[in-house]
Amino acid sequence: MKCVSRFALFIVGGATYLLVLVFMLVWDPDQGRLWHLVLMAVAVGFARASIATISSTLLGMLFVCQQEAAFGNLCFWQSLGSAAILALGIPQSMCxxxxxxxxxxxxxxxxxxxxxxxLRLKRERTPGEKKPEKEAEGKEMTTEMLAIAEPTNNEISIDC
Known part of the structure; x- marks a missing residue:
């Protein structure tokens, strides 16, 4: 995700998944060979991995102070989705x-x-907002950084 944006990676993963599903609609399994199955498995693996990674990253970014609840909800909804897919696949009458x-x-x-x-996240950012610069490890804090880091009174403030 350092080289490609989060949005682009998610869209590529979703488009790959969509292409595999559309291919499955038009594919005649009797005419297929083994390489079709291998290619579909690789494509679905890439799509699911990219979508799951981006979803986890997005949840971690959106719910900084409530990460346990956010990831708990993610696991719940993923399990519910898996159960729904399983329920759809069980009936023999459903094509x-x-x-x-x-x-x-x-x-x-x-x-x-x-x-x-x-789109909503992009709109919330101000045009002049800069990304925080990464500090090199082992670099000493300057007096300006210490003044910002230390609270002025004896209270501890938490932004969450």
Missing amino acids: AYHVISIVICILVFALGMYCLLE
């Missing part, structure tokens, strides 16, 4: 076409919500 179509709809909805969240 694979319908299951894939439902997953595509959910994926497009999630990508849209993520885009809205990124």
